Amino acid sequence: MTISVNGEKxxxxxxxxxxxxxxxxxxxxxxFAVALNTTFVLNTTYETTMIKDGDALDILAPVQGG
Incomplete structure (x- = not known):
């Protein structure tokens, strides 16, 4: 399968x-936090949330600032 992870195939x-x-x-x-096809995924559902061909996954790290 081919998916997009943070904009990279x-x-x-x-x-x-x-x-x-x-x-x-x-x-x-x-x-980090995860969004699958722009919908955030709860970390308690990582085991059951399935990724398939063509999906887009964004993995977001927290950012500090003021």
Whole structure:
């Protein structure tokens, strides 16, 4: 499958995978938020939220400022 991760095309051998599987494959550990097709995904549903071909995933890190 081909998906967009933070605006960059990525190709994976699987036809679909969970958000958790993708985050593990990309080696993301903690401290971020995830949006799938512009809808935020609760971290409690990473295991059950499935990503499929053509989806767009945004992984957002917190930003400090004042």
């Amino acid at each position: 990525k190709v994976f051998e699987k036809a679909q995978m969970s958000v958790r599987e993708l985050l593990d494959a990309l080696e993301y550990k903690v401290g």
